[in-house]
Amino acid sequence: MESDYDLIIIGGGCAGLSLAMRLAELGDQCPRVAIIERRENYVHDRTWSYWATESAQLTHLAKSDWKKVLVGAADQRVVVDCDKTPYQSIHSDAFYQSALRKIYKNKRIDLFLGESVGVMHKKNNLWLVNIQNRFVSAPQIIDTRPPKRTSDDAPILWQSFSGVEVKCGQGVFDDKIATLMDFTAGTSDEIRFLYLLPYSPTCALIEATVFGKHAMSQSELAAMLDGLIKKSVGSVAYEITYREHFVIPMGLGDYVPGSDPSYVTVGLESGGARASTGYVFQRIQRWAEGAVSEIKNGKPVSGHSRDSWVVRKMDSIFLRVLERYPERGPEIFIRLFSMRDTGSVIRFMNDEPTLSDILRIMSALPSGIFIKELMRGFFR
Ligand SMILES: Cc1cc2nc3c(=O)[nH]c(=O)nc-3n(C[C@H](O)[C@H](O)[C@H](O)COP(=O)(O)OP(=O)(O)OC[C@H]3O[C@@H](n4cnc5c(N)ncnc54)[C@H](O)[C@@H]3O)c2cc1C
Structure with missing residues (x-):
């Protein structure tokens, strides 16, 4: 036929x-x-964001491009220079x-x-x-x-986010720096942060993001988002031009x-x-x-190739640590982005870590909790 x-x-x-x-x-x-x-x-x-590493594709479609990103908490701020692999965003x-x-x-x-x-x-x-x-x-x-998802294949953590694009009456954003993670106080079992992409001094995507054990709806994130908008624009008048909400499962079973x-x-x-x-x-x-x-080449199309064993293990240990010690989340990410060679963390987050990147990352993290989780991993 x-x-x-x-x-x-x-x-x-x-x-x-x-x-x-x-x-x-x-x-x-x-x-x-x-x-x-x-x-x-x-x-x-x-809005799709990524680091424009050498292998990045469709970069000509990017709406914006940042050569500096910020990771911080109340008392600490790390601004990372990523001139060679700018952070980009495609609408x-x-x-x-x-x-x-x-x-x-x-x-x-x-x-x-x-x-x-x-x-x-x-x-x-x-x-x-x-x-x-x-x-x-x-x-x-x-x-x-x-x-279709069953209750058996729940992820280790959910990344829930809700964001708005705002257009302000006057310039309030520093459009040279994208805020990847600006941690705010959360409940004891989740990690909360602001994610802010400034497209210009007057326009930005402002997003409330939570890593937690439960997926959060748009209404559950509404109060946090309102607070972050106020914090970001102050008393300047603004209009909301776009909204997005999504939940990404992180660490699904193999x-x-x-x-x-x-x-x-x-x-x-x-x-x-x-x-x-x-x-x-x-x-x-x-x-x-x-x-x-x-x-x-006349072959059938295959699915996504599997990450290496080392990357899968590292990912699951990393997520288990965040799940078990959410209060240490800000410290962990700030340590990562404070590394001398930020290329390692960018490749790790962007999906192209080498073995030496992984070793460097492990050495930058609080060793006690990671070793504990590594040991637990052997028995799982
Ligand atoms: C608001 C938001 C922000 C995101 N930000 C990022 C980011 O910054 N970086 C990043 O890497 N990822 C991001 N993601 C995650 C991810 O990149 C997107 O979800 C991406 O679109 C996933 O691609 P996909 O093809 O798997 O799914 P989709 O793009 O959702 O495509 C699946 C398609 O299937 C269609 N469909 C579903 N059911 C049926 C059916 N029964 N019959 C026919 N068609 C059907 C849907 O309509 C949809 O078009 C974001 C996702 C969202 C929603």
């Missing part, structure tokens, strides 16, 4: 569009692709529009909007997916939807890919996110680039 497509991508979000836009660039060599996306249109709904609408322009130009790709995938099955080596009251078929599916290579799951919760930081945008870009090479 002839298939309708060579590839069906379920979900046209970050992972789905990242792959499709690269395939679109292949012109006539592009496989026949269907992208099936639930939303009816694309609006700005998230999702810039990404969506850039991807869609490429995709719409290539007639070999069909994007079905407003279609929520429900029923699908495999018959004679072809996947059949029900859309618009008919079935479309392809030998391989890339599923980017968040997987992601185990399915056994059928014709059905591949990718994205944030399918091995896409770096466990200890939740950073995923650049990891998705690297996966998409690898997927295109696989297709060019």
